[in-house]
Amino acid sequence: MDKDGDQDRDLPALFAREPARFPEQPFVNELARRVADERRRRVIVTRVLSAAAIGVSVATLIVAAPWLISGSARISAGLDALFSATASAVESPFGYVVGIAVVVAAAVFRRRLLG
Amino acid sequence: MQSRLSAAELRAAADALVIALACAGDDQAFTEIVRRRHARVRRFMYRQCRHSTLGDDLAQQVFITAWRSLRQLRSAAAFDGWLKRIMVTTWLEELRRQKLRFADAPDAEHDAGHTETTGERLDLDAALATLPPHVRLCIVLAYEEGLSHQEIAADTGLPLGTVKSHISRGAARLREVLLEYEGV
Numbered sequence: 596m597d598k599d600g601d602q603d604r605d606l607p608a609l610f611a612r613e614p615a616r617f618p619e620q621p622f623v624n625e626l627a628r629r630v631a632d633e634r635r636r637r638v639i640v641t642r643v644l645s646a647a648a649i650g651v652s653v654a655t656l657i658v659a660a661p662w663l664i665s666g667s668a669r670i671s672a673g674l675d676a677l678f679s680a681t682a683s684a685v686e687s688p689f690g691y692v693v694g695i696a697v698v699v700a701a702a703v704f705r706r707r708l709l710g
Numbered sequence: 711m712q713s714r715l716s717a718a719e720l721r722a723a724a725d726a727l728v729i730a731l732a733c734a735g736d737d738q739a740f741t742e743i744v745r746r747r748h749a750r751v752r753r754f755m756y757r758q759c760r761h762s763t764l765g766d767d768l769a770q771q772v773f774i775t776a777w778r779s780l781r782q783l784r785s786a787a788a789f790d791g792w793l794k795r796i797m798v799t800t801w802l803e804e805l806r807r808q809k810l811r812f813a814d815a816p817d818a819e820h821d822a823g824h825t826e827t828t829g830e831r832l833d834l835d836a837a838l839a840t841l842p843p844h845v846r847l848c849i850v851l852a853y854e855e856g857l858s859h860q861e862i863a864a865d866t867g868l869p870l871g872t873v874k875s876h877i878s879r880g881a882a883r884l885r886e887v888l889l890e891y892e893g894v
Contacts, residue, residue, distance in 0.1 A: 606881055609834055609888070610853040617752045619745060622766060626748075626773050627741045633774065634737065 715739070729786035732777075740780070743789075744773050751797055757850045758801050760839055772800045794855060798847070798865045805843055837887035841880050844868065848876040849884065 656663075684690050720728060720742045728746075731739035751772050755765035775796050783792055838846050847866060851857045859877065863870040 606849075606853045606884060607856075610850075617749045617756075619748065622748055622752070622769070623741060623745050626744050626770055627737070629770065629774060630737055630740060630777055633777070 725789075726786040729783075729789050733780050733783055733786075740777055747793065748773075751793070754797055754850060754854070755801065757835070757838060757854065758843070758846060759804075760835060768800055768804055772797050775800065794857075795865050798851070801847065802866065833888055834884075837884050840887055841883060845876040845880040845883075848873050849880040852877050853881075 685694065714731065714736065715723060715738075717738065720731075720739060723731075723742075725746070728739045728742050732743055748769065752765055752769040755768045755772075756762060759765050759768070772793070776793055783789060838849065841849060844866075848862055848868070851862045851865065852859070857865070859870060859873050862868070862877075863873045866873070868876070
């Protein structure tokens with residue numbers, strides 16, 4: 596502590612002299628009870644929030660079901676069109692040439708890598 | 711959480727172990743910390759507000775805040791400094807909330823329940839009561855908690871110059887008042 600000078604010695608001594616006594620009970624027991632209450636409250640809040648989160652998820656799923664079904668059907672139709680277009684492109688003579696070129700390029704690249 | 715140590719083992723355990731257990735969620739270890747530190751925190755609060763019920767409420771608040779944020783504690787060795795900061799913050803928040811005025815007369819309940827018996831002690835409390843709240847806070851942190859001016863500035867958020875002036879003015883005023891008591 597920064598000191599003013601010798602004069603400052605009397606105050607710490609005065610503060611140190613016979614510290615006030617504070618009985619342990621009921622303070623400590625009361626605090627332990629509050630901590631236990633708070634822990635119990637935390638557990639309850641966690642459980643309620645978990646239950647609420649599950650409930651909200653289920654409700655969202657139920658409410659959004661029509662859109663989810665129609666959306667998935669649309670995605671499925673889109674993917675179907677994409678796959679059939681890709682298949683017809685690959686099965687054409689041009690597709691065969693591109694396929695062979697890709698296989699050859701991959702083999703050359705692999706040989707260069709290995710070395 | 712069930713404690714890993716019995717009550718007797720906890721009482722005999724080193725501070726660092728008890729703090730580590732409390733940090734791991736052991737409520738009985740936390741109660742042991744409270745048992746070891748309550749007098750210091752309550753004395754600090756009583757010195758600030760001079761009202762035993764309010765002082766004990768604030769001390770409870772300090773320990774509840776500590777319990778809630780125990781996981782933020784970096785090491786057991788830092789516990790006392792960390793608790794001191796919570797003490798100061800709790801008091802400053804109370805001061806802001808209520809713009810609390812220090813009670814003019816000593817709290818009768820405290821005189822009956824908390825056994826402070828010497829004339830010097832009563833004189834010191836009465837003398838402290840004559841100081842403005844922030845000056846009193848700096849004086850108690852300096853002379854009772856043994857903090858340096860820099861530490862007080864860091865804990866209270868007051869500029870270092872203000873802390874120095876508060877302590878210098880407060881100490882002079884305390885001496886004046888205590889001399890008056892001696893003269894009576």
